[in-house]
Amino acid sequence: MHREPLYYTQNYTFENRRKKINWLHQIIDALHQKPELGKYEDDEESRELFTQETITVAEHLMKLVTLEKPNTQDICELYKLLKIYIHMRNSAWDDMCKYVEKWHWVVNIWETFQNVVELDIWHGYDCQHYSIKEPLIAEGKFIRSSSSIDHYGHIIFKVEQNLAENQIKIVWQIADETVIPDEYIPESIEGIIDGLIRHFHLQNQALTSLKITVCNGSYHEINSRESDYRLAAIIAWRNALESAEFIAI
Template sequence: MNRKQLYWAKDYTYEARQKKIGWLNEIIESLHEQPELGKYEDDEDSEELFTQETITVAQRLMKLVIQEEPNKQDIRELYILLKIYKHIRNSAWDDICKYVENLHWVVNIWETFQNVIELDIWHGCEYQRYSIKEPLITEGKFIRGSSSIDHHGHIVFKLEQNLEDNQIKIIWQIPNETVIPDEYIPESIEGIIDGLLKYSHLEKKAFSSLKITVFNGSYHEYHSRESDYRLAACIAWRNALENAEFIPL
């Protein structure tokens, strides 16, 4: 399937990646000097630090960015590790995760993307695995108006069991770019994964064996931004969990 190149792919060429070495070194040095940065600054309830874990993922990313052709599997494995703990460790972890998300799309996904993403993100996780009992359609809207910046993100997807395997299968079934333009696909799908992981951690349940089909939504020619679709996808998850019933596998 021929799609135009992601406009931000230029930021992940070998030459562009070299400019991130200083950023990663700063993260590593800051964590060494201030170990307390290993948790969120406003997280007063937690005493657990993830300082060394964050240094380790920064070092792993450093090894990848200095390679002219980084190993695709290494990027995929780092992506999954970062994604699982996004929003629950610290802000540096989240920043690294965002960079690796985009790198993963550029190197591993976009050129061969056939409208399907398959993930097995719970390998080795202690959570009990759950799937949805009955199919459910959910909708998320992030539409805001203000005097400075307007937002328009709108996505609709269907959740159903995928008991053929333990994977999560995300299918992009948007008929054409007049519904949601292709440039919003990565943020939409990453938002779906973010929402799934967020509520999995909250419920202590590994939501798995799921098929998630994105089939509708909308965009605004002037007000839509990529991040609006990530937020809309998370809102769709929140709405789904108000009505969904999950069963253990």
């Protein structure tokens, strides 16, 4: 299946990666100078800092960025590490996660994407795994109006138990780009993964052995943006999991 390249593909050429590396230097310098940036600035309750962990990851990312042909598996592993703790550590961590997410899609997924993403996000983590007892239909809408910018994201996906595989399989079943355009596929799928990770941190349940089929949604020609579909997917999980039953596996 032929798809147009992702609009940010050029940002990840060797030349452009080297040109735009200063943001990583700034992250490392800022964390050395102000270790308190190792947690969110508005998180008054938490005393836990992730300063050194963030510096270590930033240095590793910098090494990959400066390689002409980095190992794509190294990018995948860094993606999984960053993803597990997105929105849990600090702003610098989240910025690196967003950067690596897109890089991962460019080098590991999009060129050979056949409407399926398979991943084992809990590999290497000591946690109890769960699946769902009965199939779910998850629907999420992120619709906002304001004086400056409007938002519209709407996604529907089916979640089924898949005990034969100890991983998560996400299937993109939407062939009509007037439903959800192809350019929004990465953010939609990342939102689905974010929802799984958010549930893990809130409920201490690592959901796996799932088949998730994105089957419907809708699109607004003017108001829709890719980030709206990430948020819609997270909302869909929140709505669906309220009534879900889980089984330990």
